[in-house]
Amino acid sequence: MTVPILRVDRLSTEFYTPIGNVCAVNKLSLHLQQKETLCLVGESGCGKSVTALSLMRLIPEKQGAITSGSIHFEDKDLAVASESTMRRIRGNKISMIFQEPMTSLNPVVTIGDQVSESLRIHQKLSSRQATKIATEMLALVRIADPARRALEYPHQLSGGMRQRVMIAIALACEPSVLIADEPTTALDVTIQAQILELILELKESVNTSVLLITHDLGVVAEVGQRIAVMYAGRKVEEGPVNDVFHQPFHPYTQGLLQSIPRRGSSNRLGPSRGQLPEIPGFVPSIREASVGCAFAARCKKASPQCGTAAPELMAQSAERAVACWHPNFD
Amino acid sequence: MKVFRLSAFSQPTILAGIIIILTFVLTACLAPLIAGDPLSFDPLNRLKKPSESFLFGTDQLGRDLYSRVVYGTRVSLIVGLSVALIATTIGLVLGIVCGYLERVDAIIMRVMDGMMAIPSILLAIALITLMKASLLIVIVAIAIPEIPRVVRLVRSVVLSVKTLPYIEAAIASGTKTKRLMIRHILPSTVPPLIVQATYVCASAILTEAGLSFLGAGTPPEIPSWGNLISGGRAFFQISPWIIFFPGLMLAITVLAINLIGDGMRDSLDPRIAKRL
Amino acid sequence: MAIVALFVFFLLHLTPGDPAAVIAGDDAGPAEIEGVRQKLGLDRPVYEQFAIYVSNLAKGDLGTSIFSNMPVLQLVKQRLEPTLVLAVTTLTLAVLIAIPMGVIAAWKVRSWIDRFIMGLSVLGFAVPVFVLGYVLIYIFSIELRWFPVQGYKPLAHGALDTLRSVALPSLALALVYTALIARMTRASMIEVLSEDYIRTARAKGASQYAVLLRHALKNAAVPIVTVIGLGFTLLISGVVITETVFNIPGLGRLTVDAILKRDYPIIQGLIILFAAVKVLVNLCIDISYAFFDPRIRYGQ
Numbered sequence: 001m002t003v004p005i006l007r008v009d010r011l012s013t014e015f016y017t018p019i020g021n022v023c024a025v026n027k028l029s030l031h032l033q034q035k036e037t038l039c040l041v042g043e044s045g046c047g048k049s050v051t052a053l054s055l056m057r058l059i060p061e062k063q064g065a066i067t068s069g070s071i072h073f074e075d076k077d078l079a080v081a082s083e084s085t086m087r088r089i090r091g092n093k094i095s096m097i098f099q100e101p102m103t104s105l106n107p108v109v110t111i112g113d114q115v116s117e118s119l120r121i122h123q124k125l126s127s128r129q130a131t132k133i134a135t136e137m138l139a140l141v142r143i144a145d146p147a148r149r150a151l152e153y154p155h156q157l158s159g160g161m162r163q164r165v166m167i168a169i170a171l172a173c174e175p176s177v178l179i180a181d182e183p184t185t186a187l188d189v190t191i192q193a194q195i196l197e198l199i200l201e202l203k204e205s206v207n208t209s210v211l212l213i214t215h216d217l218g219v220v221a222e223v224g225q226r227i228a229v230m231y232a233g234r235k236v237e238e239g240p241v242n243d244v245f246h247q248p249f250h251p252y253t254q255g256l257l258q259s260i261p262r263r264g265s266s267n268r269l270g271p272s273r274g275q276l277p278e279i280p281g282f283v284p285s286i287r288e289a290s291v292g293c294a295f296a297a298r299c300k301k302a303s304p305q306c307g308t309a310a311p312e313l314m315a316q317s318a319e320r321a322v323a324c325w326h327p328n329f330d
Numbered sequence: 331m332k333v334f335r336l337s338a339f340s341q342p343t344i345l346a347g348i349i350i351i352l353t354f355v356l357t358a359c360l361a362p363l364i365a366g367d368p369l370s371f372d373p374l375n376r377l378k379k380p381s382e383s384f385l386f387g388t389d390q391l392g393r394d395l396y397s398r399v400v401y402g403t404r405v406s407l408i409v410g411l412s413v414a415l416i417a418t419t420i421g422l423v424l425g426i427v428c429g430y431l432e433r434v435d436a437i438i439m440r441v442m443d444g445m446m447a448i449p450s451i452l453l454a455i456a457l458i459t460l461m462k463a464s465l466l467i468v469i470v471a472i473a474i475p476e477i478p479r480v481v482r483l484v485r486s487v488v489l490s491v492k493t494l495p496y497i498e499a500a501i502a503s504g505t506k507t508k509r510l511m512i513r514h515i516l517p518s519t520v521p522p523l524i525v526q527a528t529y530v531c532a533s534a535i536l537t538e539a540g541l542s543f544l545g546a547g548t549p550p551e552i553p554s555w556g557n558l559i560s561g562g563r564a565f566f567q568i569s570p571w572i573i574f575f576p577g578l579m580l581a582i583t584v585l586a587i588n589l590i591g592d593g594m595r596d597s598l599d600p601r602i603a604k605r606l
Numbered sequence: 607m608a609i610v611a612l613f614v615f616f617l618l619h620l621t622p623g624d625p626a627a628v629i630a631g632d633d634a635g636p637a638e639i640e641g642v643r644q645k646l647g648l649d650r651p652v653y654e655q656f657a658i659y660v661s662n663l664a665k666g667d668l669g670t671s672i673f674s675n676m677p678v679l680q681l682v683k684q685r686l687e688p689t690l691v692l693a694v695t696t697l698t699l700a701v702l703i704a705i706p707m708g709v710i711a712a713w714k715v716r717s718w719i720d721r722f723i724m725g726l727s728v729l730g731f732a733v734p735v736f737v738l739g740y741v742l743i744y745i746f747s748i749e750l751r752w753f754p755v756q757g758y759k760p761l762a763h764g765a766l767d768t769l770r771s772v773a774l775p776s777l778a779l780a781l782v783y784t785a786l787i788a789r790m791t792r793a794s795m796i797e798v799l800s801e802d803y804i805r806t807a808r809a810k811g812a813s814q815y816a817v818l819l820r821h822a823l824k825n826a827a828v829p830i831v832t833v834i835g836l837g838f839t840l841l842i843s844g845v846v847i848t849e850t851v852f853n854i855p856g857l858g859r860l861t862v863d864a865i866l867k868r869d870y871p872i873i874q875g876l877i878i879l880f881a882a883v884k885v886l887v888n889l890c891i892d893i894s895y896a897f898f899d900p901r902i903r904y905g906q
Contacts, residue, residue, distance in 0.1 A: 058808060091810035098809075103802040108824045108900055118810045153900040169810065447881040449842040455865045456873060536734050540847050543736050544862055559736060570744055577737030585732035592728065 004031035011069035026233040042230035095170035101162035112150030160191035232294035239320035255279035344593030350586035405554035413534035425484025442478035450475035528591030689856035708791020730785030756853035794826035835891035
């Protein structure tokens with residue numbers, strides 16, 4: 001295996017609350033290879049977005065902090081790097097796009113200025129040069145009439161176009177890593193497909209690796225090469241998308257895949273008609289620190305062992321790993 | 331009125347404000363007991379510095395400044411409370427009427443806007459000079475410029491409450507207009523109104539002082555802080571205490587009232603109240 | 607504006623008793639009262655008086671002072687400069703001090719700097735202008751002798767002297783205004799700083815400085831500018847008192863003297879003037895909204 005572009009090693013992030021610190025990300029390890037699309041998957045509240053913000057060190061000081069672990073990128077450890085080092089990296093070597101295109105753009109600054117801002121900060125270009133490249137970026141993300149649009153303001157653009165602008169902003173400095181936090185969740189289905197396609201294309205042309213965060217397995221199926229499944233702040237399974245989809249090891253992953261609505265009654269694992277299979281129970285609140293496996297309360301295969309010790313991640317092959325006492329191997 | 335959380339009143343700033351105000355109220359009420367005669371003058375003791383016998387010194391006519399300041403407390407508090415009461419009552423009525431009856435609303439708000447365009451001190455002075463000077467006239471004249479702001483506040487509350495579903499439900503079940511106004515709309519207006527009332531009170535005390543300072547306010551026979559300051563103008567360079575002591579009392583009183591108002595306002599705002 | 611004109615006109619007629627008698631004063635004889643009545647045209651029917659008044663206004667004629675017999679307009683011109691200089695200096699001072707204070711308070715929200723700044727602003731609302739004025743005079747004029755105690759040096763004699771004479775009054779007057787603006791700046795900035803696009807700006811690697819000023823402040827501008835406009839009326843009220851404390855021969859003093867002497871034409875003229883200025887200020891504020899917020903420019 002070649003050296004990954006980004007390697008996260010047992011990262012833990014905690015938030016400060018009136019009732020004490022809560023652990024949102026629990027000893028998470030990830031690696032991102034060059035030019036690959038890794039999908040980080042899980043339900044709302046499992047810690048995916050917090051992971052992304054932790055990687056960029058964008059968690060406000062007063063709200064929380066990385067408590068342990070390391071983030072290896074370009075021979076630096078981002079978990080402990082200085083703020084000025086991080087500023088040089090953000091928008092430049094590692095970029096991020098967010099879920100809400102409607103509110104993520106500054107309403108009083110023109111589109112062109114917003115795209116060229118990172119160029120002016122990181123590449124020290126003059127404003128004329130930066131504007132020229134910004135217009136090219138807008139053309140790259142398939143915005144019609146880019147020169148005119150560059151002078152417009154966000155409220156004059158539709159949601160899909162705004163997300164394209166966000167992508168243009170993120171890729172302007174040709175970063176090595178693009179973190180996309182639920183980029184299509186707030187968009188119409190038809191636009192979703194276009195945006196995903198765009199991200200894939202640009203990944204090739206700009207030579208970026210993509211960490212795609214989503215709760216939508218359909219998106220994973222479309223664009224993902226590898227998948228990492230998170231639950232309650234921990235990674236519970238990982239592997240190539242096709243392999244995991246065909247043979248999920250972890251009961252949670254199984255449950256997720258089963259609950260995708262399918263046409264007809266071909267779902268051999270669930271009831272043959274009518275009812276949509278679901279995972280019983282609720283996602284545990286991160287305020288409840290758990291002993292043992294966090295999924296145990298909802299798991300059909302739970303045993304006493306699951307309640308006492310949290311399972312470690314165990315590699316099943318060169319590419320697959322799972323954290324479970326009773327993984328499903330058939 | 332569970333809107334004001336009781337825990338809010340244990341915050342240090344509100345507590346300080348309340349204690350200070352209570353002290354002043356006590357001083358005002360017990361004035362004859364704790365201070366000498368504010369009116370008797372003693373030319374032999376003119377412009378004496380603060381000392382043991384004259385706590386705050388004496389003014390240009392030999393009057394004991396301490397007594398005059400203590401009695402001045404009464405004026406300020408009475409003016410403040412009265413103006414607050416009058417302005418909020420009239421403002422409340424007008425505001426509810428405006429919020430509820432659209433035709434009347436347009437006319438009244440135009441008049442209110444016109445009133446707000448004239449600086450309040452000037453308006454007050456103008457009103458005072460129309461009549462013979464007395465404390466009552468001063469109170470009324472100060473109250474009138476304060477009314478537009480109260481009307482605006484009440485009106486905006488009424489307008490926002492009017493559209494809530496429970497009002498529609500009440501109308502649908504046949505509630506009469508008057509009952510609707512009193513039982514359903516009025517309660518929502520009270521908390522912000524009380525907060526505004528404290529600010530009106532503070533503003534009134536300052537305005538009264540300003541007016542008296544200019545010579546257009548409380549009649550000179552009655553010792554008010556503004557009058558004291560005005561009287562001390564000519565002697566400022568040699569006897570600054572004549573201006574400083576009443577001024578200090580003014581600042582502390584207004585500060586205390588503002589602190590109470592701020593505290594109440596913070597306890598109303600759910601975002602801040604949660605942390606209390 | 608129409609309301610103001612009406613009000614001002616009827617001010618005279620609202621007084622209980624005979625307006626002419628009120629103006630002439632308590633100890634005027636019947637002949638004098640009659641003289642006043644004729645001079646002011648009070649012997650003509652009310653609607654005719656109003657018509658004459660309005661038509662005069664349109665011509666720019668604000669009437670003639672009863673006591674000095676000079677046209678009101680001329681009196682205003684004489685006293686305009688000091689008040690204008692004072693107002694402009696105060697406004698500039700207030701904005702230059704308050705906005706940075708508010709921005710810093712919002713940035714370091716809930717820290718001791720924030721609490722300190724907010725504490726200052728609470729104090730600012732409590733100390734009356736005239737008290738502060740005397741305190742400043744005591745410290746800076748009497749003890750330190752940096753600034754003149756009173757009076758005003760016209761611009762014609764040299765700008766530096768003018769500034770020296772206006773420094774203390776502006777400072778005293780600016781206090782309340784500063785507190786008001788600082789508070790609103792802080793509140794508006796706090797709201798803006800929690801918006802998503804600020805996070806985007808940080809994700810681009812923008813420096814804290816750029817985030818605060820370039821991204822946040824422009825968005826926070828509208829409420830701040832609004833409060834500057836609202837505070838303007840407060841400014842005028844304060845000018846009146848400040849000019850009295852510092853003995854500055856400006857419009858404020860003119861107004862107070864006129865009111866005390868019951869020189870109604872001046873009162874009427876000045877009130878109309880102030881109201882007109884307020885309308886103008888509001889207009890400027892409205893125009894500035896479009897500058898700050900493109901959504902208003904293009905209509906949403």
